[in-house]
Amino acid sequence: MLLEIGVHAPRIDRAEYFIGSDPGTGKAMNIPLSSPAETVNVNFELTTGTLSTGFHNLYVRARYENGLWGLSERRLFYLAPSPVDLGDIDAEQQSF
Template structure:
């Protein structure tokens, strides 16, 4: 069975601190409606766990995984989206060689700010400098390259 292992670090930093997460759900590609996704067992104010999401039955190609949470106040969050690729005929045995990040606009593959990583999974904390950024909302993007020289899609 094909699965995707994800680490969900934190959803909705804008939620009121008093609210706790009581439920979560996910769906792939198409929103079945709030409360109608596949249930996830969670509790507390932060989600930091590995999730195995089955991909059997999905067509080859790019898909989107969405996750949203329900608070103790009965309010559903906006969803968090992650892009993934299904290709059962392609085995990737290469490890991650390095990573790069950029903020707001893509300088081009290989032209971002370098991050030091190795292995098969990146589950690390990084200090990303924000000096020079204007006040307001920004997007942080990260992508990796493997030891075969193949770049990933970026994640934001």
Template structure:
């Protein structure tokens, strides 16, 4: 595993699998010499993990004792491959919207042959999805019958544009911390004019946020009154 993290000075790392044991209770790794930025490679044991899906968590601690947010990476432990055996090839793929129907119950996607890996582009029909926010999910199965983790992407279904029309321009942007106050109730950010696309750097005050972990969320609204993710 290779990772890059920043802090005042990185003193140590800790990692754990699946469940967070609490700050300082993971498996400790001493950081190499650094001035707040460090790239390091580790070999982490998985000896006691059962076959199946797991998650690896990783976080760092600086020289003042403050821990970073953790990074989480899912992975799968399979039965040991014997002799000249290789990883089973792909045999099927499926997709679904919003709610997981269960492995094998999604809508099938074509895979040519049984390749060891596939790079495919699919045109997925939206069917009768209602206007609003949705997610599309895709997963694959190998020739041993084992399904992989699924990949999820959110998207928004809008009303059809009139013939020859274009997407409405951006009218406003808002942000909020931690809890969503509802569309239009966040703190406004300045948008110059009504651009069709925007690349902007904002300075956002933290106000009276308490010490600890927080989330910052940003969304935009177009001139038709529709809010983004």
């Protein structure tokens, strides 16, 4: 009797992120992947235009080629206020 045992890890074919509330699996912001792979390393930009200054939760999840989604992974981040443009400052000596 010949028995062959092997483990084939499913490849990741899609990834997405959301901040705060979960819009539903497959409905979050897409993270572009170059091609399906067993492991992926990606850099992506967050859309933060509507977020207030302060702490927020970022969630990332991936889908496998078999259509199953993995669990969401959470990371806490702080969104700092935008720097204020003071323009050109003309400093004059003031007497107090």
